[in-house]
Structure formats: structure tokens, C-alpha cells
Amino acid sequence: MPAGTMFAKFKSANVAASTSVQNVADGNPITQYFEIGKxxxxxxxELVWRIHDGYRKSDNKECSIFIFEKKVAEKLHxxxxxxxxxxxxxxxVKTLERFRHPRILQIYHTVEESADTLAFAAEPIFASLSNVLAFHESKTYENASVAPAAGGGPAQAQPAAGAxxxxxxxxxxxxxxxxxxKYGFxxxxxxxxxxxYSGHVIHRNVCPSSILITKRGIWKLAGMEYVERMNETDLNSSIPCPPWSNRVSKMAxxxxxxxxxxxxxxxxxxxxxxxxxxxxxxxxxxxxGRPLIQAGNSTSNYAKQLETLDDNVHKLMPRLPIALQEATSxxxxxxxxxxxxAQLLQLIKYFIDPAINALKFLDVVNMKDTQQKSQFYKTTLIEAMPLIPRKLWWQNLWPMLKSEINNGEVLAAVLQPVMxxxxxxxxxxxxALMSSTMKIxxxxxxxIQASVTILENLHLIIxxxxxxxxxxxxMPMLFFSFDGSTIQVQICKLVRAGASHTQRK
Structure with missing residues (x-):
């Protein structure tokens, strides 16, 4: 399907939203390069970046546009x-561009500035973890008759339903x-x-609003506002850094x-x-979705809740998978x-999982050579797929397999999991999801091997x-194959043509 057709629905469905957004982004140079949607x-x-659907005008590549309206900061007076x-x-954003890694948010276009806004483009984002946890937290209030107090303290009476x-x-x-x-962690x-260990920096703000979930379900770390350089001579040593202060804007x-x-x-x-x-x-x-410390931007609240943190962590542990409890504690x-x-954490038993290993390889498959790719698609992925939930088949696996369809060097191997x-x-x-790709x-x-794979599975396809x-x-593909001179393909074709004819009768 042409990219223009693929995004036609996106464009038409977001005309009104796009118009209002373009008004917000008016004057920002990023509008020259990207169409901004809802x-x-x-x-x-403080969730100051608003994330919009979008696409690049030059090639219709899907992306997300991050917009910050400066008037938000003006409210600080x-x-x-x-x-x-x-x-x-x-x-x-500049720091994100410098640290290029599959687990760091990928920037498509650097930050642009106008009198009223900042904006940049990145890979397509579904939500921040903060957005998702806000849903889970609100759901517990809707479903429960009591609501836990801040910091995991004693439960409090829930207000009347209307309140x-x-x-x-x-x-x-x-x-x-x-x-x-598991894969997100x-x-x-x-x-x-x-x-x-490669960047020699401390992030300093690992929290749900710094964690982004892509439309493929991949968790990416962003939020590099407070990065600090480590002591180069001893990476494990501490460095000075400012504590949280009521005298400084919470946004900063x-x-x-x-x-x-x-x-x-x-x-x-x-x-x-x-x-x-x-x-x-x-x-x-x-x-x-609730943090164990809910300080409400109060250092005194933080200090009080820190005293009970160990107890609250201990009480929470039964909710975690057993293999994750000790490390989290x-x-x-x-x-x-x-x-x-972080190096040691990757080695715990919780993360030792063949399905996770397959997903990891798939995320960096474009960095592998043809032989490694072929081996992965023909063997590793086929063996792991029964262990991977169906939801992730369509969300994570299928987009990557689709992207390899036009790669003739690995098509024969890719067709194994495709079948x-x-x-x-x-x-x-x-x-809805496969027919257009199969036509390609x-x-x-x-x-020869790719043709044989299709013919061997023709009954499933039909x-x-x-x-x-x-x-x-x-049928045109079948007739074309009969004209070929390869005996292997012709024999397979005859067998499958007969089987298909029998099925259709």
C-alpha cells in the first residue's frame, strides 16, 4: 500500500485537530517539514511536552511531534x-541526539524554536508510562471502596461516588x-x-514521565534534562548534585x-x-500506578515517607513476580x-527468557548481517513464537517482518514466520493486517526457496x-511458476495446484 494511501485516513480524521495544532505551532520551523495531527x-x-501524531512531508514517514508551549512556564510568574x-x-533534546541507542528515544528532527514554542520530531509514540499509570491509578479509585493514602500508608475512606x-x-x-x-523493565x-558504562553519565530523573512507549510497544528512555557527568576515574563514586528545593521551579x-x-x-x-x-x-x-513516595513536591513529606519506605516496599513485594522481588527490594x-x-540487573533469572531474547534480537535485526538474520527468522523466531503472546505478534513482530518483505536476500527466511x-x-x-502485504x-x-515456501503453504494462504x-x-502467480524452468518449483507447484483444486471443489 502506498504511504500516501496509508496515511490518508490519518489526514482526513485529523483535519480539525491538525488545524488547531498548526495554529499552536504557527511560526515554528518544524511545520515546514512535518504535518502535525492530534x-x-x-x-x-510536569508533563510539559505535548505529543502529537504526525508524519514527515517529504516521505510520509510516521512520527510523533513533541510541542512545548512557552506560556506554560509563564504561569510561574x-x-x-x-x-x-x-x-x-x-x-x-540535544542530549538525546548525542546518545544514540536502541533503548533511547530516537530523534527524527532536532528541536526547533519559535517565539511561542519548542518542537521536535521523534519515532512514533503511543504514550508515556506516566500516561498509562495515570489510567491504572484512576481505575483503582473507580473500582475500589477505599483509596490508599500517599506513600502506601493506611487506607482512607473513599468519598461518595459522585466525589x-x-x-x-x-x-x-x-x-x-x-x-x-518484563521486556519493558x-x-x-x-x-x-x-x-x-558507555555514556559515563547519570540520568537523574528515571521516572514514568521520562519513559516513552512506542507504537510497537518498545520502552524508550528520554527525559535527559538533568543528566550529570560521572567521575571519569571512578564510575562508581558519587558526585555532587543539587537536592530538590522549594526555591526552584518544580519544572526545573x-x-x-x-x-x-x-x-x-x-x-x-x-x-x-x-x-x-x-x-x-x-x-x-x-x-x-501509585509511587510509594507521594511527596506532593514537599521535601518534608518526602522525608516523612522515606522513613516508612522499607516497610511499604516489603508489603508490596507479593504483587511482584517472585524472580523480580529480591532485585526490586x-x-x-x-x-x-x-x-x-544495571549490568548486574540484566543477569537476574527474571530476564532469562527465550521469548525475550527473540524480541531483543528483533529490535536490532537491522544491525545484523544477512546470515544472522536468516538464521534468526528460520530458527530462533519460529521456536520463540509459541511463547510470545498473540498481542505482541501483531504489535511487535509483524511490523518488523513486513519491513523485510522487500529484502530479497532474506525473503525466503522471513517467509517461514510469515507462514x-x-x-x-x-x-x-x-x-485487515496481512492481505496487502501478501500481495506484495x-x-x-x-x-527458488522463497517460491517453494509459498507453494508449500498455498493451502493455508488460499x-x-x-x-x-x-x-x-x-492464480497469476501459479501460472507464472509453470513457465519457470526450475524443476523444484514446478513439482511443488503441481502438487499444490492439485491440492488447491481439490479444496475448492
């Missing part, structure tokens, strides 16, 4: 704060599978390992609810401070020396294909 999510400090926040956000908290506007409805969480761990500081104790109490941080923050993110995920420890590093998709897809799934396969020049498409797409 807002779908938000991220960053303090001189120079708008400039401070603007410069902070600009530098964070219950409304779902936040930024909440995004989504329910994670266990495997999605591993992706964040790999991102931190890269920053710590890391999220206090996820800040490591040593930062707030001793004005120092290390790579292990990031690990505390990661542990608190994991706890929030399993605590129905150690990450959330107030003692930095008890926390595992498993054909076999397992419902008629509705095949028609039929009309693409193929190797079973899922609409009768009119069999006539217009599959």
Missing part, C-alpha cells in the same frame, strides 16, 4: 523562569501483559547500562517521588541513584551499596484469502 500523550517534567525551562528542554477523583485528562487506557512489563535496564527539577535518598539528604548521586529510581518505577507499576533500598548495577502468521491468523486478522510477496521476484483475490493475485 495530541495523543504527554511527557517530560517568576522572571527568567520561562527562559530557564526553555533552555533546559532544548538541551535535553471520586476524575480520571486525569492525560491518562491513557492500556493494560500491560506480564511479558510486556529490561529495556530500561539496558538504557541505563548504556548511559552509565527531577521528580521528587522517584529521587534517591542520598540525593535529597546528602546532595550527592551516583549510577546507583538511577537504580533506586528504576526500582521505584517498578514498584509504581505494581502499586496500581534491593534497588529500592535507602542504602546505595545494597542496590545492583506461521498466516496459519494462526483469523480470517479478519488476515484480511506474490508480485515480488523471489528466490484458505484465508478472499475468492476474488485468489483469482486476481494467486
Amino acid at each position: 495530541p495523543v500523550a504527554c511527557a517530560g517534567p 517568576k522572571p527568567r523562569r520561562k527562559e530557564t525551562i526553555t533552555e533546559l528542554l532544548k538541551s535535553s 471520586q477523583p476524575q480520571r486525569p485528562a492525560h491518562a491513557k487506557e492500556y493494560n500491560f501483559l506480564d511479558m510486556e512489563l 529490561l529495556q530500561l535496564t539496558e538504557a541505563l547500562s548504556y548511559l552509565h 527539577q527531577p521528580n521528587l517521588d522517584f529521587m534517591a535518598p542520598e540525593t535529597q539528604t546528602s546532595s550527592k548521586c551516583s549510577l546507583l541513584s538511577d537504580m533506586f529510581s528504576l526500582g521505584m518505577v517498578i514498584c509504581a507499576v505494581y502499586n496500581n 534491593r534497588m529500592a533500598s535507602r542504602d546505595p551499596t545494597a542496590r545492583p548495577t 506461521l502468521f498466516v496459519q494462526e491468523a483469523t480470517h479478519a486478522e488476515y484480511d 510477496v506474490y508480485n515480488t521476484p523471489k528466490s 484458505e484465508k484469502t478472499k475468492p476474488e483475490d485468489v483469482t486476481t493475485d494467486i
Whole structure:
């Protein structure tokens, strides 16, 4: 399907939204290069980045446009704060561009500035983790008769139904599978390992608003506003860093609810401070979206809730997978020396999973050579697919397989898992998600092995294909194959043609 056709629905459905958004972004140079659609999510400090669907005008490539309206900072009513926040956000995008890694948000177009806005383009984003956790937190209030107090304290009586908290506007409805969480936590761990040991920096703001979930379900670390350079001579040593202060705008500081104790109490941080923050993110995920510390931007509240943190972590552990409990408990420890590093965390039993290994390889498959790709598609992925939930088949696997269809060097190998998709897809799934791609396969020049693979599975394909498409797409491919001189293909063709004829009778 041509890219223009693919996005036609996107364009028409968002005309009104796009017009209003373009008005917001008027004067920003990014509108020269990208069409901006409806807002779908938000991220960053105090969720100041509004994330919009979009596409690049030059090639119709799907993307997300991040927009910051400077008037948001003007509400602080303090001189120079708008400039401070603007410069902070600009530098964070520049830092993202510098740290290029599969687990770090990929920037498509650098930050552009106008009098009223900042904007940049990145890979297509579904939501920030903060958006999703806001949905889970609001859902617990809607479903429960009591609401936990801040910091995991004693439950409090729920207000009358009419007075219950409304779902936040930024909440995004989504329910994670266990495997999605496992892979998401591993992706964040790999991102931190890269920053710590290759980038030699401390992130300092690992929290849900700094974590973005792509439309393929991949978790990406962003939010580089507060990155600090490590001590080059000793990566494990602490460095000075400012604690959270009421005298500084909350937009210009890391999220206090996820800040490591040593930062707030001793004005120092290390790579292990990031690990505390990661542990608190994991706890929030399993605590129905609520952080174990809910300081409300109050340092005194933070100090009080820190005293009960160990107890609250202990109470939460039964909700976590057994293989993740010890590591999370150690990450959330107030003692930095008890926390595992990102390198060590990747090695725990929880992450040892053949399905996860297959998903990891798929994320970096474009960096592999033809032989490695072929081996992966023919063997590793086929063996792992029964272990991967169907939801991830369509969300994660299928987009990558589609992207390889035009790669003649690996087409024969790619068709192996594709045929498993054909076999397992419902008629509705095949028609909506696969048929257009399969038409490309039929009309693409193929190797002998690729042709044989199609013919060997022709009965499955015909079973899922609409009768009119069999006539217009599959039969011409069959007739063309009879003209070929390869005995292997012709024999396979004869067998399958006979079988297909029998089925249709």
C-alpha cells in the first residue's frame, strides 16, 4: 500500500485537530517539514511536552511531534523562569541526539524554536508510562471502596461516588501483559547500562514521565534534562548534585517521588541513584500506578515517607513476580551499596527468557548481517513464537517482518514466520493486517526457496484469502511458476495446484 494511501485516513480524521495544532505551532520551523495531527500523550517534567501524531512531508514517514508551549512556564510568574525551562528542554533534546541507542528515544528532527514554542520530531509514540499509570491509578479509585493514602500508608475512606477523583485528562487506557512489563523493565535496564558504562553519565530523573512507549510497544528512555557527568576515574563514586528545593521551579527539577535518598539528604548521586529510581518505577507499576513516595513536591513529606519506605516496599513485594522481588527490594533500598548495577540487573533469572531474547534480537535485526538474520527468522523466531503472546505478534513482530518483505536476500527466511502468521491468523486478522502485504510477496521476484515456501503453504494462504483475490493475485502467480524452468518449483507447484483444486471443489 502506498504511504500516501496509508496515511490518508490519518489526514482526513485529523483535519480539525491538525488545524488547531498548526495554529499552536504557527511560526515554528518544524511545520515546514512535518504535518502535525492530534495530541495523543504527554511527557517530560510536569508533563510539559505535548505529543502529537504526525508524519514527515517529504516521505510520509510516521512520527510523533513533541510541542512545548512557552506560556506554560509563564504561569510561574517568576522572571527568567520561562527562559530557564526553555533552555533546559532544548538541551535535553540535544542530549538525546548525542546518545544514540536502541533503548533511547530516537530523534527524527532536532528541536526547533519559535517565539511561542519548542518542537521536535521523534519515532512514533503511543504514550508515556506516566500516561498509562495515570489510567491504572484512576481505575483503582473507580473500582475500589477505599483509596490508599500517599506513600502506601493506611487506607482512607473513599468519598461518595459522585466525589471520586476524575480520571486525569492525560491518562491513557492500556493494560500491560506480564511479558510486556518484563521486556519493558529490561529495556530500561539496558538504557541505563548504556548511559552509565558507555555514556559515563547519570540520568537523574528515571521516572514514568521520562519513559516513552512506542507504537510497537518498545520502552524508550528520554527525559535527559538533568543528566550529570560521572567521575571519569571512578564510575562508581558519587558526585555532587543539587537536592530538590522549594526555591526552584518544580519544572526545573527531577521528580521528587522517584529521587534517591542520598540525593535529597546528602546532595550527592551516583549510577546507583538511577537504580533506586528504576526500582521505584517498578514498584509504581505494581502499586496500581501509585509511587510509594507521594511527596506532593514537599521535601518534608518526602522525608516523612522515606522513613516508612522499607516497610511499604516489603508489603508490596507479593504483587511482584517472585524472580523480580529480591532485585526490586534491593534497588529500592535507602542504602546505595545494597542496590545492583544495571549490568548486574540484566543477569537476574527474571530476564532469562527465550521469548525475550527473540524480541531483543528483533529490535536490532537491522544491525545484523544477512546470515544472522536468516538464521534468526528460520530458527530462533519460529521456536520463540509459541511463547510470545498473540498481542505482541501483531504489535511487535509483524511490523518488523513486513519491513523485510522487500529484502530479497532474506525473503525466503522471513517467509517461514510469515507462514506461521498466516496459519494462526483469523480470517479478519488476515484480511485487515496481512492481505496487502501478501500481495506484495506474490508480485515480488523471489528466490527458488522463497517460491517453494509459498507453494508449500498455498493451502493455508488460499484458505484465508478472499475468492476474488485468489483469482486476481494467486492464480497469476501459479501460472507464472509453470513457465519457470526450475524443476523444484514446478513439482511443488503441481502438487499444490492439485491440492488447491481439490479444496475448492
